Amino acid sequence: MAEAGGRASSSPLLGGGEEPTLAQLSQVGRRASSTVALDVPRRQLDLPELAPPPPNLPEVSEHDLVMHVNRLAHRNYAADLGAYPLGSCTMKYNPKVCDYAAEHGGFKNLHPAAPAELTRGALEVLWEAESVLCEVTGMARATFQPPAGAAGELTGLLIMRAYHESQGRLRTKVLIPDAAHGTNPASVTLSGLVAVVVPSNERGMVDLEALRSVLDEDVAGLMLTNPNTLGIFEEEISEIARIVHQAGGLLYYDGANLNALLGVVRPGDMGFDIVHSNLHKTFATPHGGGGPGAGPVAVTEELARFLPGPVPVRRKDGMLEWEVPSASIGRLHGYHGNFLVVLRALTYMKALGGDGLRLTGERAVLNARYLAALVADILPAAFEAPCMHEFVATAAHFKKEYGVRAMDLAKGLLDTGFHAPTMYFPLIVEEALMFEPTETQTKQTLEALAAAIKELAVLAASNPEALHEAPIKTPVGRPDEAACARNLELQWVR
Amino acid sequence: MHYTPHTDADVAEMLGALKLDEPADLFAHLPPQLLLDRPLKLHQGMAELDLVSWIDETASHNRSELICFAGGGFYDHYLPPVVRTLTMRPEFVTSYTPYQPEVSQGVLQALFEFQSMVCAITGMEVANASLYDGASAGVEAVNVAVGATGRNVIWISRGVSPRTREAIETFSRARSLELIEHPLVGGRTAWDVAAAGPPAGVITAQPNYLGVIEQYDPVVDMAHGLGALAIAQIDPIMMGMLRRPGEAGFDVVFGEGQPLGNPLSFGGPVVGLFATTKKEVRRIPGRLIGKTVDGSGRTAYSMTLRAREQDIRREKASSNICTNQSLNAIAAAWQMAWLGPQGLAEIADRSVQKAHYLARKLAQLKGVALAVEAPFGREFPVMLPLEPVDVVKAMADHGFLAGIPLPADYPEFPGGLLVAVTEKRTKRQLDEYADALEEVLKNG
Numbered sequence: 056m057a058e059a060g061g062r063a064s065s066s067p068l069l070g071g072g073e074e075p076t077l078a079q080l081s082q083v084g085r086r087a088s089s090t091v092a093l094d095v096p097r098r099q100l101d102l103p104e105l106a107p108p109p110p111n112l113p114e115v116s117e118h119d120l121v122m123h124v125n126r127l128a129h130r131n132y133a134a135d136l137g138a139y140p141l142g143s144c145t146m147k148y149n150p151k152v153c154d155y156a157a158e159h160g161g162f163k164n165l166h167p168a169a170p171a172e173l174t175r176g177a178l179e180v181l182w183e184a185e186s187v188l189c190e191v192t193g194m195a196r197a198t199f200q201p202p203a204g205a206a207g208e209l210t211g212l213l214i215m216r217a218y219h220e221s222q223g224r225l226r227t228k229v230l231i232p233d234a235a236h237g238t239n240p241a242s243v244t245l246s247g248l249v250a251v252v253v254p255s256n257e258r259g260m261v262d263l264e265a266l267r268s269v270l271d272e273d274v275a276g277l278m279l280t281n282p283n284t285l286g287i288f289e290e291e292i293s294e295i296a297r298i299v300h301q302a303g304g305l306l307y308y309d310g311a312n313l314n315a316l317l318g319v320v321r322p323g324d325m326g327f328d329i330v331h332s333n334l335h336k337t338f339a340t341p342h343g344g345g346g347p348g349a350g351p352v353a354v355t356e357e358l359a360r361f362l363p364g365p366v367p368v369r370r371k372d373g374m375l376e377w378e379v380p381s382a383s384i385g386r387l388h389g390y391h392g393n394f395l396v397v398l399r400a401l402t403y404m405k406a407l408g409g410d411g412l413r414l415t416g417e418r419a420v421l422n423a424r425y426l427a428a429l430v431a432d433i434l435p436a437a438f439e440a441p442c443m444h445e446f447v448a449t450a451a452h453f454k455k456e457y458g459v460r461a462m463d464l465a466k467g468l469l470d471t472g473f474h475a476p477t478m479y480f481p482l483i484v485e486e487a488l489m490f491e492p493t494e495t496q497t498k499q500t501l502e503a504l505a506a507a508i509k510e511l512a513v514l515a516a517s518n519p520e521a522l523h524e525a526p527i528k529t530p531v532g533r534p535d536e537a538a539c540a541r542n543l544e545l546q547w548v549r
Numbered sequence: 550m551h552y553t554p555h556t557d558a559d560v561a562e563m564l565g566a567l568k569l570d571e572p573a574d575l576f577a578h579l580p581p582q583l584l585l586d587r588p589l590k591l592h593q594g595m596a597e598l599d600l601v602s603w604i605d606e607t608a609s610h611n612r613s614e615l616i617c618f619a620g621g622g623f624y625d626h627y628l629p630p631v632v633r634t635l636t637m638r639p640e641f642v643t644s645y646t647p648y649q650p651e652v653s654q655g656v657l658q659a660l661f662e663f664q665s666m667v668c669a670i671t672g673m674e675v676a677n678a679s680l681y682d683g684a685s686a687g688v689e690a691v692n693v694a695v696g697a698t699g700r701n702v703i704w705i706s707r708g709v710s711p712r713t714r715e716a717i718e719t720f721s722r723a724r725s726l727e728l729i730e731h732p733l734v735g736g737r738t739a740w741d742v743a744a745a746g747p748p749a750g751v752i753t754a755q756p757n758y759l760g761v762i763e764q765y766d767p768v769v770d771m772a773h774g775l776g777a778l779a780i781a782q783i784d785p786i787m788m789g790m791l792r793r794p795g796e797a798g799f800d801v802v803f804g805e806g807q808p809l810g811n812p813l814s815f816g817g818p819v820v821g822l823f824a825t826t827k828k829e830v831r832r833i834p835g836r837l838i839g840k841t842v843d844g845s846g847r848t849a850y851s852m853t854l855r856a857r858e859q860d861i862r863r864e865k866a867s868s869n870i871c872t873n874q875s876l877n878a879i880a881a882a883w884q885m886a887w888l889g890p891q892g893l894a895e896i897a898d899r900s901v902q903k904a905h906y907l908a909r910k911l912a913q914l915k916g917v918a919l920a921v922e923a924p925f926g927r928e929f930p931v932m933l934p935l936e937p938v939d940v941v942k943a944m945a946d947h948g949f950l951a952g953i954p955l956p957a958d959y960p961e962f963p964g965g966l967l968v969a970v971t972e973k974r975t976k977r978q979l980d981e982y983a984d985a986l987e988e989v990l991k992n993g
Contacts, residue, residue: 088892131655135639161608167816176610241859343876347818385719389684390816408594539841
């Protein structure tokens with residue numbers, strides 16, 4: 056009988072004591088760095104604003120620094136340690152061959168201001184990544200400037216706005232389902248537009264009647280995630296696209312959930328005009344403790360002239376050159392976005408090829424559907440529709456019967472050696488727990504995760520207090536977040 | 550190649566449990582007209598060895614071996630192996646945003662230490678846990694100034710990085726802000742106090758894009774006299790030598806953090822630095838890590854002031870940021886700790902001394918002159934008798950990335966080339982650079 060590779064309960068999180076800060080480890084006169092001697096004649100320079108002494112940075116030995124950082128690492132969960140079923144985040148395995156690409160000196164030592172003829176390889180990477188992304192999403196052109204999903208949303212909304220302006224009209228309303236990611240409405244505000252919420256129906260999908268009632272000539276477009284944030288495919292998408300287009304609006308695809316559809320359905324074929332993808336989700340680039348990500352935006356041929364510039368274009372002689380699109384919305388990033396993340400993603404795309412991408416989407420859905428079935432009697436899905444790559448369950452009955460909340464179950468799961476699911480999202484589901492196992496977990500891991508959830512259900516009934524106190528096996532227990540916000544300590548005191 | 554672990558038996562059992570016959574049935578509830586009826590038009594998947602060959606081959610099409618004299622916010626400093634090794638620990642690389650603090654203390658404490666060290670080098674009271682890059686940090690600085698004052702005019706020095714100014718322009722168009730640029734005269738910003746206003750913020754750069762060291766007090770006094778926020782874009786390495794902007798009274802400090810522990814990376818991923826005063830703490834964009842205790846009184850770190858953020862405040866959030874640049878911030882933290890106060894001061898000193906050595910050598914070449922007379926740090930513009938774009942191409946044949954041509958961004962400097970020097974450049978490289986430039990100019 057095979058064991059579950061995704062259970063991390065053996066991980067030796069050492070000690071349980073506190074880790075001092077670098078400031079506490081600091082000792083005046085100690086240092087890690089050595090600096091090259093000055094090999095040109097020193098000159099007395101008359102510069103303004105000089106300010107000795109140097110900044111108050113910590114003074115530590117290299118060994119102290121190494122031990123400190125490695126101990127910190129021991130106090131952190133990661134996808135490389137165990138299963139990370141955090142819904143909406145697609146915490147799949149990050150192949151190490153992609154690290155090889157990003158750590159290659161030929162790429163990472165490249166200055167961004169070097170001209171195209173000295174950076175041919177980098178332009179080839181961006182060009183090929185664009186062509187793969189456009190084939191997967193069914194779009195015509197793309198930009199890799201947006202360094203994250205939310206930046207992609209802002210880019211897409213500015214394109215939407217510029218498109219309407221080019222038609223001689225200023226439309227200000229952007230429709231957003233009530234289950235949408237918080238970044239959607241925040242990006243709308245940042246782009247100078249106004250978010251209008253569209254309610255979901257009893258099946259967890261966009262309510263078509265409600266949508267019709269808010270469609271007017273002030274609507275710039277609709278932002279939609281499909282599968283939506285409940286993990287459910289919006290079956291009426293073709294009709295949604297038809298009526299939004301009929302009203303003169305554009306359709307924006309939030310690609311957070313693209314993993315479910317790889318090689319199965321393409322956003323362009325569903326009628327979307329603007330599509331952002333999260334390379335750090337779907338295309339396996341590591342999340343880095345909260346970034347870097349990459350949120351490229353792909354658009355239809357009609358919208359390509361609005362893309363941020365510059366973008367690579369192929370000259371007649373076959374060479375790639377930079378060019379700013381004719382009606383570009385301008386620059387969103389200092390240079391070309393998170394280039395090394397794009398390189399990692401392209402490496403992954405090339406490893407998989409068309410067949411591998413399709414298999415990835417299929418097995419992401421298979422894993423989620425299987426896990427949902429295994430836990431259905433304990434954590435029922437919030438809506439009945441078959442889930443795609445993730446599912447949202449409700450723990451409302453635990454709260455009602457035992458006073459155990461979704462958060463208590465999530466914290467309890469940490470003590471069993473698994474990362475918690477996403478909690479309290481989407482907001483329309485009471486005591487929501489959102490699971491996204493991803494395609495890289497084994498059947499055994501899913502079964503072990505389901506078994507751990509069952510143990511928690513038993514504990515909730517027999518000893519709910521234990522779950523209120525969870526987690527207890529982690530380096531720290533629940534932080535006092537209220538005190539944290541009240542007595543703000545945002546840097547060390549020396 | 551693919552990374553799914555399912556055996557045929559696994560798939561059969563899982564489908565069986567779901568009462569499905571074949572994998573395609575997983576999508577049976579989707580509208581059939583939407584299902585892609587053909588394979589993706591992509592190449593076959595590649596074996597890992599073939600993939601590595603492709604990576605090596607494509608990388609060889611880049612001239613990354615050129616000795617780097619380009620700057621403009623991105624600098625070729627020494628990156629010690631220890632910083633890379635520590636940063637690439639999988640616990641930092643493969644974790645998500647620390648939403649579950651009990652199992653994320655490593656990332657949280659690392660980012661808390663990053664915030665602390667950014668405060669140390671900027672002299673500010675509060676720093677966030679990073680933004681995307683210097684340009685997007687500039688956009689967020691504008692956003693804070695507009696929020697704090699309710700005004701919609703921004704004064705910005707032409708010495709702020711052109712890439713940052715372009716990003717701010719994109720944002721300003723969307724938000725109907727008026728961006729008023731103040732010119733450089735003799736290399737330094739000449740502020741026009743009679744410009745349209747009053748401004749929400751006044752943005753200077755230290756050093757400015759031409760490498761010139763600006764004076765703090767006039768701009769801070771002017772900004773505060775107008776009721777505006779005083780904002781500075783900084784080069785973090787030069788903070789090893791210059792007065793910290795916080796001590797000069799700035800309200801917001803931002804900058805490109807790449808020189809701290811991150812490779813040039815063709816411009817990304819790098820890290821945006823953002824620091825401000827306690828007064829503006831609730832307007833800060835992005836993540837903030839705070840120190841607190843757990844139920845047993847143990848020190849614990851947690852994301853804090855979350856009520857500013859998009860997942861809670863939605864359309865009323867102070868910014869739309871979700872993913873940021875944590876790993877690059879972590880690299881910057883370990884680099885700052887490795888350098889320590891003396892190390893940061895020393896690399897600033899070496900870079901500036903060597904830049905001045907090269908500037909003097911270049912100024913002696915026939916047809917070459919320094920473009921400005923104002924005092925500069927580790928970067929300076931020279932005027933060449935040939936098109937700088939052509940000079941950069943020709944210098945590549947001598948093994949150098951010669952600098953950044955200025956005319957595209959600063960037409961007032963025809964023939965201008967911006968040259969940057971770091972502690973990594975040896976005297977021999979500097980001498981050879983000067984010789985190569987002499988030859989290039991001679992050959993016309």
